[in-house]
Amino acid sequence: xxxxxxxxxxxxxxxxxxxxxxxxxxxxxxxxxxxxxxxxxxxxxxxxxxxxxxxxxxxxxxxxxxxxxxxxxxxxxxxxxxxxxxxxxxxxxxxxxxxxxxxxxxxxxxxxxxxxxxxxxxxxxxxxxxxxxxxxxxxxxxxxxxxxxxxxx
Amino acid sequence: xxxxxxxxxxxxxxxxxxxxxxxxxxxxxxxxxxxxxxxxxxxxxxxxxxxxxxxxxxxxxxxxxxxxxxxxxxxxxxxxxxxxxxxxxxxxxxxxxxxxxxxxxxxxxxxxxxxxxxxxxxxxxxxxxxxxxxxxxxxxxxxxxxxxxxxxxxxxxxxxxxxxxxxxxxxxxxxxxxxxxxxxxxxxxxxxxxxxxxxxxxxxxxxxxxxxxxxx
Numbered sequence: 001x002x003x004x005x006x007x008x009x010x011x012x013x014x015x016x017x018x019x020x021x022x023x024x025x026x027x028x029x030x031x032x033x034x035x036x037x038x039x040x041x042x043x044x045x046x047x048x049x050x051x052x053x054x055x056x057x058x059x060x061x062x063x064x065x066x067x068x069x070x071x072x073x074x075x076x077x078x079x080x081x082x083x084x085x086x087x088x089x090x091x092x093x094x095x096x097x098x099x100x101x102x103x104x105x106x107x108x109x110x111x112x113x114x115x116x117x118x119x120x121x122x123x124x125x126x127x128x129x130x131x132x133x134x135x136x137x138x139x140x141x142x143x144x145x146x147x148x149x150x151x152x153x
Numbered sequence: 154x155x156x157x158x159x160x161x162x163x164x165x166x167x168x169x170x171x172x173x174x175x176x177x178x179x180x181x182x183x184x185x186x187x188x189x190x191x192x193x194x195x196x197x198x199x200x201x202x203x204x205x206x207x208x209x210x211x212x213x214x215x216x217x218x219x220x221x222x223x224x225x226x227x228x229x230x231x232x233x234x235x236x237x238x239x240x241x242x243x244x245x246x247x248x249x250x251x252x253x254x255x256x257x258x259x260x261x262x263x264x265x266x267x268x269x270x271x272x273x274x275x276x277x278x279x280x281x282x283x284x285x286x287x288x289x290x291x292x293x294x295x296x297x298x299x300x301x302x303x304x305x306x307x308x309x310x311x312x313x314x315x316x317x318x319x320x321x322x323x324x325x326x327x328x329x330x331x332x333x334x335x336x337x338x339x340x341x342x343x344x345x346x347x348x349x350x351x352x353x354x355x356x357x358x359x360x361x362x363x364x365x366x367x368x369x
Contacts, residue, residue: 025345
C-alpha cells in the first residue's frame with residue numbers, strides 16, 4: 001500500500017512539475033461595442049429618479065468604460081446614444097406567521113443607437129433587491145459593466 | 154457593480170452555486186458521520202479487558218466529549234504564468250470532507266489600465282480520500298473556483314466548475330507538504346485556464362503547492 005501511495009505521490013510531483021512551467025491563467029473582457037467607432041456616448045435613463053439615475057450611470061461609465069467621453073447633455077454631440085429604461089416592481093409576501101416580506105424586482109432595458117438613430121445594440125438585465133434605490137444602482141452598475149473597457153490579463 | 158451575464162452563463166452560475174452548496178452540505182454530513190463513527194470506535198467497550206475489569210474496582214466511564222472533526226489547514230500558492238497567487242486552504246473531514254480556499258491574485262504583467270492587484274480566488278470543494286497512510290494521502294474532489302476581480306472593476310466575477318487532486322506528504326503526524334492539480338471543465342467566458350494572453354494554448358492544469366498542518 002505504501003509503495004502505491006509513494007508512487008502516486010511521485011507521479012503527481014513529476015506531472016505537476018512538468019505542467020507548472022506552462023500553466024496559463026488568463027482573465028478577459030470582450031468589448032460590448034466597437035469603442036473606436038463609438039468613442040463618445042450620451043446617456044439618458046428613464047426611471048422614477050431619472051435625473052439622478054442618469055448622472056449615476058454617466059459617472060459609472062466615466063470610471064471604467066471603453067468610452068473616452070461620456071455626457072448627459074443633450075446639446076453635446078456624441079457618436080452613440082445610450083437610453084436605459086428601469087422598470088421596478090415591489091413584491092410583498094406574507095408567511096404563515098403573518099410576517100410581511102418585501103422585495104423589489106427590476107429590469108433595465110438598454111438601447112444604443114448611433115448618431116443617425118440606427119440601432120447598434122439592445123439588451124436587458126434583471127436583478128432584485130430589498131430596497132428600490134439599491135436595485136436601481138445595481139441595475140445601472142450592470143449596464144455600466146457591460147460597457148467595461150476590454151482587457152486581457 | 155455586477156456582471157451582466159448572458160442567460161447561458163447565468164444558468165452555469167446557478168448550477169455552480171447549487172452544486173457548491175450541495176457539495177458543502179454533503180461534505181459536512183459525511184464529515185460528521187465519520188467523526189461520530191471514529192468516536193464510537195475509540196470509546197466503545199473492549200472485550201479483552203472485560204474480565205480483568207470485572208475483578209477490579211469499577212472505574213467510572215470517561216466523560217463523553219463531543220466528536221471532533223479532523224481539520225487540516227494549508228498555506229499554498231498557485232503556479233501560473235504571469236500571476237502570483239498566495240492563499241490559504243482548510244480541509245474539514247477525514248475520508249470525505251469539504252475544502253475551502255481563498256487566495257490573493259496579482260499579475261506580474263500589469264497594463265496601462267489595470268494595476269498588478271486583480272482580486273481574490275475563492276474555492277469550495279467536496280473531497281474524497283481514497284488513498285491514505287501515515288505519510289501519504291491523496292484526495293480527489295470537485296467543486297467551484299470563483300474569481301472576484303475587484304482590482305479590475307467593482308463586482309467583476311468569473312466562475313468555474315473544477316475538478317482537483319491533492320496529494321499530501323506528512324513529515325510529522327501534524328505537519329506536511331501539499332501538492333494539488335486542478336482543471337476547469339466549465340468556466341465563464343472571461344476565465345481561461347490553459348490559454349495565454351496572446352491566445353496561445355498551454356497546459357489546462359493549474360498546479361498548487363504548499364505546507365499544511367492537521368489536527369490529531
